[in-house]
Amino acid sequence: MSDACGNREERLVSLLYEDGDPSYLAEIRAHVATCASCRGELEQLASTRELLGAWPDAEGAPRIVLVSQPVGSVGHDEDRPAPPRQWGPRRFLPVLAGVAAVGLVLVSSALLLRFQVGADGRLRVGFGTSYAPAGGSYGLVTRADLDQSLARTAEYLEAMVRDTRQQDRQALLDAVDEALRDQDLAAGKQVANAINWAFEEADRRRRADLGVMLSSMNDLQVITRTELQQLSAMLASLAPAPER
Amino acid sequence: MGVPFTKAEIRSTEGESAQEAQLIAACQAGNAKAFNLLVRRWERPLFNFVCKYVGDATVAEDLVQDTFVRVVRSIGQYAHRGAFRSWLYSIAVNLCRDHLKSRKRRTVISLYDGYTTVSGKRVSVSDDMPDERARTDAGAEAADRERLVRRLLAGLSEDQRVVILLREYQALTFPEIAEVLGVPENTAKARLHRGLRAMRLQLEREGVSPRNGSGEIS
Incomplete structure (x- = not known):
C-alpha cells in the first residue's frame, strides 16, 4: 500500500x-x-x-390495512374534544362493568390505546397512534392482527354478556395497570377491540353480534400508551368506585 | 388526487418522479386515496428493509405501520429538500433503532441474534431452523448461504449493517444513505467498506469461501 x-x-x-x-x-x-x-x-x-445476494427479500408484503374514517372521528391531540363532563359516572357503571370483564380476561395484554369521545358522546377505544391529516383520517392495522382480534373479541364478548356480575372500577384500573406493564402489541390490539366493543355493547345493552363486530373495522382507532394512562386517570376521576 | 404541483415544485423534487411528487402533494392535502397509494408503493420495499434490519417479520410489520403513521403525521412538514425515499427510510431507520435499543433493554434474544461474533464467540445460532427450501440439494445450499449472510450481517456493528442493507438491498444511492443516516457520504462508504471487510474476515476465520458459502477458502 x-x-x-x-x-x-x-x-x-x-x-x-x-x-x-x-x-x-x-x-x-x-x-x-x-x-x-x-x-x-x-x-x-x-x-x-x-x-x-444469497439473502432474498421476504416473500409477500406486510399485511397493512388502511382504514378510512369519517372526518372528525379521529383527531390530532389538539383537536380532541374537551374532557367529557357530560359523562356522569352513573351512566358509565354498566360500561365500566363490561370493560372490567374484558380487561380482566386480557390482563396480560399490552396497550397503546387511544380513547376518543365520538360525536355521539360514546367513548371509543382503539390501538396504535392517532393521526388525522387535513380533510380526513386513517387508521392502520395489520390484517392478521385484525382477524385474530375480531375472532377473540367475539369470544370475550360472549363471555362478558353471560357474566352478569357487576365488576367494579378498580378491577378495570388494575387490568389497565397490568396491561401497561406488558408490551405485547398484538394483545394490545385485541384488548383495544374488545374494550371498544364492550363500551358499545354495554351502552346499547344488547348482545354482541359478530356481524356488527366485523363492521367495527371502520371504528378502529389507534391509541398511544400515554392516552391509555389518560383514560385510566379519567376513569379514576369519575365518581367514587362502586361498591363491591 | 388532483393536487398537482407547479412545474417549479416538481423541478425541485430531486430524485423523485413528478408522479410521486403529485402523490405526496395529494397526501399533504389529506387525500386518503393518495395515502393509500403511497403505502402500496412503499410498503414492500420498506418491509423488506425493516425485516432484514430487525430480523423479525412480525415486528417489521408493526414498524412499517408505525413508519406510515409517522409519515401521515408529518407529511405536511415534508418540504422536498431531498428524495422522498430518503425521508421515508430515515423514519424507518429511527424506529428500527429505537426498537433494537428497547429489545436490548428487555434482553430479548431472537433467532436473528444467533451469530458468531467477530471475536469468534458463539452466541446463539439458528442453523437448526427448518427451512422449506432445504428439501432439495440446491434449496439446501441456498438456505445455507442465506443463513450465512444473515449471520455475518448480524455480527456487524449496527452502523455497518444498516449501510449495507440500504445500499445492497434497497439500492439507495450514497447521497441518499448519507441523508438517511445524517452522516457524510464518505463516512457511509467507509462504513460499508469496513462492514464488507469484517464479513470477509469472519469468513476466513470460519474457513468459508464467499464464492459458494461453504468449504475452504481457495
Whole structure:
C-alpha cells in the first residue's frame, strides 16, 4: 500500500459501486491497476458483496390495512374534544362493568390505546397512534392482527354478556395497570377491540353480534400508551368506585 | 388526487418522479386515496428493509405501520429538500433503532441474534431452523448461504449493517444513505467498506469461501 492509496476505503467502495463521475472512477481504476494491495482488496470486497445476494427479500408484503374514517372521528391531540363532563359516572357503571370483564380476561395484554369521545358522546377505544391529516383520517392495522382480534373479541364478548356480575372500577384500573406493564402489541390490539366493543355493547345493552363486530373495522382507532394512562386517570376521576 | 404541483415544485423534487411528487402533494392535502397509494408503493420495499434490519417479520410489520403513521403525521412538514425515499427510510431507520435499543433493554434474544461474533464467540445460532427450501440439494445450499449472510450481517456493528442493507438491498444511492443516516457520504462508504471487510474476515476465520458459502477458502 502506498501514499497513493489514501482514502482507500471510500475510493474502493466508489469503484465497487461505480459511484462517482467518470474521471474520478478512471483515476481510481488507474491506481488499482498498478497497486496489488488495492486490487486484492477490491477483489475481496467484490466477492464478499456477491455473497450478499444469497439473502432474498421476504416473500409477500406486510399485511397493512388502511382504514378510512369519517372526518372528525379521529383527531390530532389538539383537536380532541374537551374532557367529557357530560359523562356522569352513573351512566358509565354498566360500561365500566363490561370493560372490567374484558380487561380482566386480557390482563396480560399490552396497550397503546387511544380513547376518543365520538360525536355521539360514546367513548371509543382503539390501538396504535392517532393521526388525522387535513380533510380526513386513517387508521392502520395489520390484517392478521385484525382477524385474530375480531375472532377473540367475539369470544370475550360472549363471555362478558353471560357474566352478569357487576365488576367494579378498580378491577378495570388494575387490568389497565397490568396491561401497561406488558408490551405485547398484538394483545394490545385485541384488548383495544374488545374494550371498544364492550363500551358499545354495554351502552346499547344488547348482545354482541359478530356481524356488527366485523363492521367495527371502520371504528378502529389507534391509541398511544400515554392516552391509555389518560383514560385510566379519567376513569379514576369519575365518581367514587362502586361498591363491591 | 388532483393536487398537482407547479412545474417549479416538481423541478425541485430531486430524485423523485413528478408522479410521486403529485402523490405526496395529494397526501399533504389529506387525500386518503393518495395515502393509500403511497403505502402500496412503499410498503414492500420498506418491509423488506425493516425485516432484514430487525430480523423479525412480525415486528417489521408493526414498524412499517408505525413508519406510515409517522409519515401521515408529518407529511405536511415534508418540504422536498431531498428524495422522498430518503425521508421515508430515515423514519424507518429511527424506529428500527429505537426498537433494537428497547429489545436490548428487555434482553430479548431472537433467532436473528444467533451469530458468531467477530471475536469468534458463539452466541446463539439458528442453523437448526427448518427451512422449506432445504428439501432439495440446491434449496439446501441456498438456505445455507442465506443463513450465512444473515449471520455475518448480524455480527456487524449496527452502523455497518444498516449501510449495507440500504445500499445492497434497497439500492439507495450514497447521497441518499448519507441523508438517511445524517452522516457524510464518505463516512457511509467507509462504513460499508469496513462492514464488507469484517464479513470477509469472519469468513476466513470460519474457513468459508464467499464464492459458494461453504468449504475452504481457495
